[in-house]
Amino acid sequence: MKRHGILNRELAGHFAKLGHTDRIVIADCGLPIPKEVPCIDLAYKLGEPTFLSILEVVLDDLIVEAAVLAEEIQRNNEKVAKEVASSLSNISYVTHEEFKELTKEAKLIIRTGETTPYANVILQCGVIF
Template identity: 55%
Template sequence: MKRSGILHAELSGALARLGHTDKVVVADCGLPIPAGPTLIDLAFRFGVPSFLEVLDGLLAEVVVEGAVVAGELAAGNPVIASGVAERLGETEQVQHEEFKSLVAGAALVIRTGEATPYANVILRCGVPF
């Protein structure tokens, strides 16, 4: 049994297989998920687990060198926008429709129970050295 960190076996394994520049999407429960990326569905019910809870868990285990959010996030969901900015600093912004098309190129999508608009981020993996 792991002492700490992400306990979800499938998610933990998927994170261990990521490499430099692979993309991981943390998604709200409404984001359309295309065929292609591995999907880890954590959504239990609306709001559980929250987007920021899942993001915090990932950031404790994965090196991130960049991130993309929908340009509509700041106006459409200021609470999540503030949380993302606190955790990730400056992010690239694209229109929501373009964001959805970028999801197909991700290695991994993690679906949360978040039920607020634009609560999605694409994380680009870095290396710890």
């Protein structure tokens, strides 16, 4: 049995397949999921697990070189926007409509139970060297 890191076998398996510049999405429970993108649904009730708790665990497991957020998060969800900005560098912002289009290119979407507005992020994988 694993001692640390992602214990969810589906997530761990998907993470093992990621390469440099591949993108994953951590999503709130309302973000539309494109049919062609695999989704691991971690939501078990409204609000749980939170977006920030999953982001923390993912960032502990993956090297991330860039992130994309919907620009609307800055006005409509300041608390989460500030937490994300303190955890990540190299953040770019697009409209929420553009964000939803970008999710179609992701290798994986992780759905949380988060219910606050625009609590979604696209993470671009980096390399360990």
